[in-house]
Amino acid sequence: MPASSTPPFNPADPLGVDDLLSPEDLAVRDTVRGWAADRVLPHVAGWYERGELPGVRELARELGAMGALGMSLSGYGCAGASAVQYGLACLELEAADSGIRSLVSVQGSLAMYAIRRFGSEEQKRHWLPRMATGEVIGCFGLTEPDHGSDPAGMRTYAKRDGADWVLTGRKMWITNGSVAGVAVVWARTDEGIRGFVVPTDAPGFSAPEISHKWSLRASVTSELVLDDVRLPADAVLPEAAGLGGPLNCLTHARYGIVWGAMGAARSSFEAALEYARTREQFGRPIGGFQLTQAKLADMAVELHKGVLLAHHLGVRMDAGTLRPEQVSFGKLNNVREAIAICRTARTILGANGISLEYPVMRHATNLESVLTYEGTVEMHQLVLGKALTGLDAFRG
Template identity: 90%
Template structure:
């Protein structure tokens, strides 16, 4: 029998068509329940955020945040990867897909969910007493109670070990004093998870925000994350009972583990902002005509679109890989730094390139591109700056600590 007449043992299935929105076929890696979570969050964002977000951003406000929080609770998006106490118990991949869809709408909406679930609720679930978990988590999962997370201070961002916020014992009570800065959800929160120095080391406290001496003035005049509530936390001799302290941890490993969980969500979320900007540029390139044809027909525009698609879908694959590792219990903090550093940096670049394709229209709020680009400038900084994640990876690669 000639070589040309040989037939393969199994005829290959017909190749699927090329999908510009999913060029690598990543959806094939997702289970039906994963797709259901993604589609639920995408539909909610399309209905409740996208029609209004440009106006919210322009006005620098997030009206109806309490109602939005309750709606997010009703679809299981708050603390969704946590188990029990009214939480959805979703997989890490499902949580990541939710973050991607939320940030495709706006980084401020994803930040609301991340701070609620991955910081405040995660801290209470992991380090709180059984009484604290029962008291706070069900109402936080439903969105009835909004939480915030107080770690960053006006003079201490990347170096939280130098924090000045202090809690001292007074009999069986604690007296908490200090300031925290750039706190998402702060002025609408019912509970603040605040980290403070004590004679025992750094401890976390679940602080009811109606406590005397506690205030949370909102921060204005932002050019990024404008559709988000950002506040300062001021604690002026806030007296707390003994059971306000989170008993499960002492030291920086407490807040840092929470940050690692939140950073994981950012790995996915940043790709949502990038996807939104890429899709806007792609559609624009197919309809905007110059020199007698759509600009998408010019080589330089196609080169930009190809490079954007490469980085976008490589980032989604990276996020998916990290999600599977988290679900398997094998995800290391250094790997989260890998994802956060790469995906946010590439997402900003995608947004900036998309803006060039849209030309002057790229700065208009009629399109999402500039809004995503300015939001990502904050995402690039919070939960660890570029430099801090570079040093985390540098230490992991060399075994040498360059932080100090």
């Protein structure tokens, strides 16, 4: 290639990943980035400090108007965007805050995806159009107080009573729970594990909010209490039987995390880079010292490798060739590296790194939750270990 045609080095995109994106991809990214800059970034430090997400229903409607809710689903008012475009949206939302990306992920990749993939035609028509606009917020009830990594041990139980179902049990750490209009709840039955579409105004359903969190503070997190909740026969998801249903949903949601974690990492890296250019010690900017440059170089390498990995998985998802083990690969690597980037960024900012005037500590604490939800490090290591060796070590 002639030297004159070589594009200049771009510190914001050192590998030229933007060249892999279509004009439509870039438009989605820029739209979501602009919305987050206007509606989230000016306020999120205060939300985080107070442990609240005010106006969540209004935010949901705005996200729905952008097509960000269930955006990779087709039909029923959903945007039908590509997996890559959905990933880019997750990256931009989490660059603002993990809590905002979680709102979107749980709505689209868990609650809406479960209904779209496993629901009846009546369930899809009744719920999905209103969820796509943000008129109805959804949540996803799988994790229980005593059963996280081993959902097969769940105690929530659904029994038949004539033509009805009666649900009893508790779910824990449920994003969107107390603001949801519909919950997708997984329960044991005499026929195995089944999924149920539960209107949250059903008698016996309650969702007390969980407080005293030091992570995902700008997010609604709740317990779900099901006290003999009576549902009609058609509340069951007809196409989901066994653990395959909820695990399929989790794979879809984990894919968004692969991208989202890089958003938190990018925000922290950019804060550290700008600080290194302007903060002076010993008579010059600290970015001019070798040790600081080594930190910035290592952070940039892991950040953009992670974005490349996310894009690769998105291309595979769009092609219909993405495997759950590959999603585990991405979730394990990108969240772990994102936390490392945040911690290194904090060292560059010094004492300022713990201040909410900068996003670094907020992202770092949020990512501690992202590291463990939808599959802990250990679970994804075992998924990959089994895929590599052919030997199942989950119960060994």
